[in-house]
Amino acid sequence: MSTVRSAAASPRPLACDHCGLDVPATLVDAASERQFCCTGCRTAYAILHEHGLGQYYAFGEKRDTPVRPTGKRYEEFDHEAFRSLYVKPLRGGLCEVELYLEGVHCSSCVWLVERVPLLLTGVVRADLDIRRARAHVEWDPVVVSLSAIAQQLDVLGYAPHPFRGVAAETMRRKEDRAMLMRIGIAGALAANIMLLALALYSGWFTGMDIEWERYFRLVSLLLTIPALFGPGWLFFRGALASLRTRRLHIDLPIAVALLAGFSRGAVNTITGTGPIYFDAVSILVFLLLSGRFLQNRGQRAAADAAELLGSLAPNAARVIDESGERELPVEALLPGMVMTVRAGETFAADGDVTAGRSATDCSLLTGETRPEGVDIGSPVYAGTVNLTGPLMVKVTRSGEMSRLGALLRRMEESTRRRAPVVQLANAIAGWFVAVVLVLAVVAYVYGLRHDPAHALDNAIALLVVTCPCALGLATPLAITVAIGRAAKAGILIKGGDAIEALNRPGLILLDKTGTVTEGRVRLVRWEGAEQVKPLVAALERGSNHPIAIAVQQAWPVIGTLDAANVRQTAGGGIEGDVGGVHVIVGSPVFVARRIGAQDQAPDVRIEAYAEEGLTPVWIAVNGSVVARAGFGDPVRSDARVSIDRLRALGWRVALLSGDHPAVVRGTAQLLGIDLADATGGASPEDKLRRVEEARARGTVLMVGDGVNDAAAIAAATVGVGVHGGAEASMSAADVYLARPGLAPLVELVEGSRRTMLVIRNNILFSIAYNVLGATLALLGLLDPLIAAVLMPISSLSVVLTSWRGRTFDAAVAPRGAALALSSIPVAEAAR
Amino acid sequence: MTVLYIILPLALLIVFIAVAAFVWAARKGQFDDLETPAMRALHDEVGDQKGPPKP
Numbered sequence: 098m099s100t101v102r103s104a105a106a107s108p109r110p111l112a113c114d115h116c117g118l119d120v121p122a123t124l125v126d127a128a129s130e131r132q133f134c135c136t137g138c139r140t141a142y143a144i145l146h147e148h149g150l151g152q153y154y155a156f157g158e159k160r161d162t163p164v165r166p167t168g169k170r171y172e173e174f175d176h177e178a179f180r181s182l183y184v185k186p187l188r189g190g191l192c193e194v195e196l197y198l199e200g201v202h203c204s205s206c207v208w209l210v211e212r213v214p215l216l217l218t219g220v221v222r223a224d225l226d227i228r229r230a231r232a233h234v235e236w237d238p239v240v241v242s243l244s245a246i247a248q249q250l251d252v253l254g255y256a257p258h259p260f261r262g263v264a265a266e267t268m269r270r271k272e273d274r275a276m277l278m279r280i281g282i283a284g285a286l287a288a289n290i291m292l293l294a295l296a297l298y299s300g301w302f303t304g305m306d307i308e309w310e311r312y313f314r315l316v317s318l319l320l321t322i323p324a325l326f327g328p329g330w331l332f333f334r335g336a337l338a339s340l341r342t343r344r345l346h347i348d349l350p351i352a353v354a355l356l357a358g359f360s361r362g363a364v365n366t367i368t369g370t371g372p373i374y375f376d377a378v379s380i381l382v383f384l385l386l387s388g389r390f391l392q393n394r395g396q397r398a399a400a401d402a403a404e405l406l407g408s409l410a411p412n413a414a415r416v417i418d419e420s421g422e423r424e425l426p427v428e429a430l431l432p433g434m435v436m437t438v439r440a441g442e443t444f445a446a447d448g449d450v451t452a453g454r455s456a457t458d459c460s461l462l463t464g465e466t467r468p469e470g471v472d473i474g475s476p477v478y479a480g481t482v483n484l485t486g487p488l489m490v491k492v493t494r495s496g497e498m499s500r501l502g503a504l505l506r507r508m509e510e511s512t513r514r515r516a517p518v519v520q521l522a523n524a525i526a527g528w529f530v531a532v533v534l535v536l537a538v539v540a541y542v543y544g545l546r547h548d549p550a551h552a553l554d555n556a557i558a559l560l561v562v563t564c565p566c567a568l569g570l571a572t573p574l575a576i577t578v579a580i581g582r583a584a585k586a587g588i589l590i591k592g593g594d595a596i597e598a599l600n601r602p603g604l605i606l607l608d609k610t611g612t613v614t615e616g617r618v619r620l621v622r623w624e625g626a627e628q629v630k631p632l633v634a635a636l637e638r639g640s641n642h643p644i645a646i647a648v649q650q651a652w653p654v655i656g657t658l659d660a661a662n663v664r665q666t667a668g669g670g671i672e673g674d675v676g677g678v679h680v681i682v683g684s685p686v687f688v689a690r691r692i693g694a695q696d697q698a699p700d701v702r703i704e705a706y707a708e709e710g711l712t713p714v715w716i717a718v719n720g721s722v723v724a725r726a727g728f729g730d731p732v733r734s735d736a737r738v739s740i741d742r743l744r745a746l747g748w749r750v751a752l753l754s755g756d757h758p759a760v761v762r763g764t765a766q767l768l769g770i771d772l773a774d775a776t777g778g779a780s781p782e783d784k785l786r787r788v789e790e791a792r793a794r795g796t797v798l799m800v801g802d803g804v805n806d807a808a809a810i811a812a813a814t815v816g817v818g819v820h821g822g823a824e825a826s827m828s829a830a831d832v833y834l835a836r837p838g839l840a841p842l843v844e845l846v847e848g849s850r851r852t853m854l855v856i857r858n859n860i861l862f863s864i865a866y867n868v869l870g871a872t873l874a875l876l877g878l879l880d881p882l883i884a885a886v887l888m889p890i891s892s893l894s895v896v897l898t899s900w901r902g903r904t905f906d907a908a909v910a911p912r913g914a915a916l917a918l919s920s921i922p923v924a925e926a927a928r
Numbered sequence: 929m930t931v932l933y934i935i936l937p938l939a940l941l942i943v944f945i946a947v948a949a950f951v952w953a954a955r956k957g958q959f960d961d962l963e964t965p966a967m968r969a970l971h972d973e974v975g976d977q978k979g980p981p982k983p
Contacts (some may be wrong), residue, residue, distance in 0.1 A: 203967075204967035207964055207967045207968055208967075208968075211968070224960045224964075225964060226954075226960075226963075226964055227961075227963050227964045227967065228961065228964070229961075229962045270960060273960070274954050274955065274957070274959070274960070276948070277954045277959055278951050278954045279951040279957075280950065281947065281954065282947055282951070284948075285943055285947045286943075289939075289940070289943055306929075309929065309932065312932070312933075312936075316936060316940075320940075454954075472961060508973075672942070
């Protein structure tokens, strides 16, 4: 975004003064000192300058997307139904609300979002949490309405949505805080107990008055009690639950070891003989809590899926009744009501069209990028976009009952149904626990017979030295380190289970649009005379159809002709008079019908286009076809290489797309994928079914970018969301790739393999260590004190190997990956 | 050496205060969002209109 002003001299386009993007030639205002790429940017710039917030431009971190205000009035934000759901009253007549903002991504956004609402009198506070893209707003409803605040944010390009998951979020936040407090307390206590232990150990070698020794031991005991029964209570709770459900859990031996060590230490403190284990016990509590915290944190994010998507669905609909037209929040929408939906708007509920003709973009639901024509009586679905003309829609199902709502519910279910993380360490830990407990009892009983004086000491030494600390710490630590490195390389892994699952090669299902392709319709082929181009450009200039947009992008500055009598036919094409000739642009069938040539033999070229994955568009001038254009979604340059590499690693690669089967087959051919593995025309429900079927046979890696993939992504063993995708797919995904292309996917798979290797080595080491320790303890060669010293050493070595292990290579991350990371929850402005 | 009878409890008192401060901070949500405040710090300079956050 460092395009400088001097660029005016060169043929390079001017940069927008607000967002830094190129200013289209048609919008350049030669008389003005300031240039803007769109009215949104112009308005935002004006507001900032008017209020002395020009400092924003000094931050150097400009938006990389133009400001696109939705222009909504947000009347529904003031409605009673909205208020009762999302607004919380505060003391003193104030209200607070959590808003999810689209498009926040950098520190400049933080600055704007926290200041601009305050310009309105009555707004008391605005705080933004950039990672979660959520703003917390407090205001006085008597002075200012929430809709005014929402409009203010919208003008700056941060379209607000009510955050619909406050309750779950509050609970999670409470859990996180509780865990953090436990760790803090346990750490502080353990550190001080260690200090005392240090004094005791040195006193042991240099001699120490019995008085001081007793004093120190007593203080250690007093410090251990809160550590064990405060923060450490978590393990006792886990152990009790494990007993109740009769399932061996790693908490059980931990609890037994903690309790045994503590009891023996307490008795020894009172009698004044033998070792106390307080240092080992307290540091164990601290280390295990830390390990657990690291492990839980990442898995947390996966739970947010449906909440976020729910927050993104439209909030309001314009309903028509006896009293005229008014905006209603979706919550107040009932079946039977009639709503009007303008071109470019998103349907708020499922319904049937009662008046009007238009085309809809159903890509949110189906992934199909081609618009679908709708007429009176056609069903339309919540979440899809009305493209060309205004429609009247009679609501049939809304909210949770809509097709989108049902899809979300299924997504939520499959997220929840997912088996709790069965990690390698946990699987081993079960057996480990049983063996250690049995051995301890055997050692004790055997000791009672032969050496009663040391029986209990030996058993405790066994429990302490074999404490699954290394096991419990090794896996979460190695995974946390790997996740941290991966994040630096632009790969966001939410949970350790993904890393583990990626080690068992299975089936990779790739969504086509946006994943292996660039996700944008482009003009790929042109067969015809140059003179025809300006005619087509003139005709398509006023339309927002994907094909028209592709034409506008392909020839931004071509000709100055104007089109008259333009008529669009949904699902067909566009026609009009340009420069004295009649031009028809559209699908071959449409063009043939319009020029009255349907009895001719079908054009063989249509087939050829379809085989290459292109959408054919024919151009007729004055009744005869003069040019042909192919529109398609180009395959990403790194797709072929990446797919070959994944195959070499043992994965089977398949395409699963909602696009037209012919297009999907064409892409598969380009990528060298077996045609049997290229499925097209799949609805979100089909995708989900396909994933569920494949899961029965092994690991399924689902890679996608759309809301239509979200359910499948959530259901897959490992779901991957790709750069630029919809928010829903990102939050449903276990892994999010913050860099475009498929190369990061290869890195993900390879890095996971290396991480698992580190973990296996760790586990192997701690098992070897434990076997050795247990043998020594059983033979009575191990003093509990020495066991307590050896225990942290084993943990330390595991920590070191986890840290050193080469897992993900951060060096390959391009510049900007870090920035992309800060914008994870915010996709490129959702439609 | 009897000074230990005073110093040790005193040291523990300091630890207690530190832990209490930490617990207070965690309760107040000071550790909930570790990213935004870092960005905010860069901005609070010239011509700032945003006062200290009111609780």
